[in-house]
Amino acid sequence: MSVDHPPTPGSALWVLAHPRHDSLNGHLFRAGVEALARDHEVVTSDLYAQGFDPVLDAQDLGDAADRPGNLAVQAGEAYLSGRTAPEVRAEHEKLARAELLVLQFPLWWYGTPAILKGWLDRVLTDSFAYDDELDPVHGTPRRYGDGGLTRRRALLIVTVGEDERTLGPRGVSGDLDSLLFPLTHGALWYVGIEALDLHVIHDADSLGAAGVIREKRRLRSRLEGLGTEPSRPFRRLRDGDYPSDLRALDPDLLPGRTDLDIHRAGSAQPRTRSA
Template identity: 65%
Template sequence: MTIAHPTRPGSALWVSAHARRGSFNERLFQEGVDALSSRYDVATTDLYAQGFDPVLDDRDLGDLAARPGNIAQLAGESYAAGQLPADVRAEQAKLAAAELLVLQFPLWWYGPPAILKGWFDRVLTAGFAYGDQDPDLGVPRRYGDGGLLGRRALVVVTAGEDAASIGPRGISGDLESLLFPVTHGVLWYVGIDVLDLHVVHDADALGADGVQREVARLRERLRTLDAEPVRRFRRLRDGDYRGTRALRADLLPGRTDVGIHEVDERPGA
């Protein structure tokens, strides 16, 4: 069984991954949910507050725990048998109902906190988020297709560095590339369209005025979110990777950056 479309139009799921109560991230979480609630029925997941266990292990396999094999495949079979743990089933139900997913987290060691990675590991199971074949093309329904097709996602990330140090030539690497495993390798992989990142730079150094400015900027972004275009990553089914999982040699020859996997329709591009 796969979930082809959101089950409740006008619904959203906001997933927050920050460990501290009273933090700037918690303020953004509260303000963001409040702003979005004017147009969406918003469900929330506060991973630390819920005590979500990020470790994928035998409890996710139900009666299959003793069987040898690939743990991700076995978790998919556990999903199909209705044997996933209650905490995972609850998260899948919220995600299945939502047409908009917001992922909010601080940038820790140039990626999301481990608890959010564990949410991906345990919640995005085979059978629920991916795993079947395109009946017409005979290719997996992945990268622009899949079990969560029909949804959009906004990634809200706070970073302790400025825009230069995590920019295209920054010493810490380009943030778009650092978060490519999330935007493309997780969200786009299971069919979720991705909006431009919402980044708060120098988050550790914001004073009271800065906090108010960033709260207002997030609320304004959410107010106009429905009119935003999604990023145009290349779809697996369209033939740009025909015969292999590498981009065809005639497309953007000589380039090896992650930007080659996004279609650029700007004049002259």
């Protein structure tokens, strides 16, 4: 069963994953939602404030809860039969309308907070966000650029405690784009959502009052320009860059390269960053 959820133009969903209302993230959240609401219809999901349960378990599986099987497939069956948990159904409704998805979170142990990972686990549901039906023209499954949530873009706002050098291409902590590849490619692009360049707040633990004001101003400026900002889509399965087994990039494309940027659409040379 093919899934498709046409977004409502001008609609946005802002998802916040931080437990403290008066934190830097809290200040950025309020400033950002206010700024985005000037030209978008914005709905929010403040996951901690909502008490969102991040654990995918029996509540997500409907009648299949007591039998063995693939959990993702069983959650999809529950969705199709109208047995999705109410809090997940509410997130589905928000996401189905949104043309822009904003995910805001602090970097914890070089990934998202568990509550946001659980949001992805439960909300990007089989048969809602993607399915196994093959594209009739290309013969590929509706994943990696062709899921149920195409025609959407995502902005990731990430606060980190380290500086740009430490959390950079040669930094001891690794490159942030690569660290978040499982999110931008493995989750968002999997269901068809194109990610914009990351919006990163470095040295977030040491910002004083002036720094908070500066970062709020920088975020507002970024949001004002989103309408003309290009996304950085990955390669789609349907375009034939991956052989028929869909396991690896065609060996004739960018031979010898193994960096994650090879999966970017139009990738030719390693991307360089300005300081």
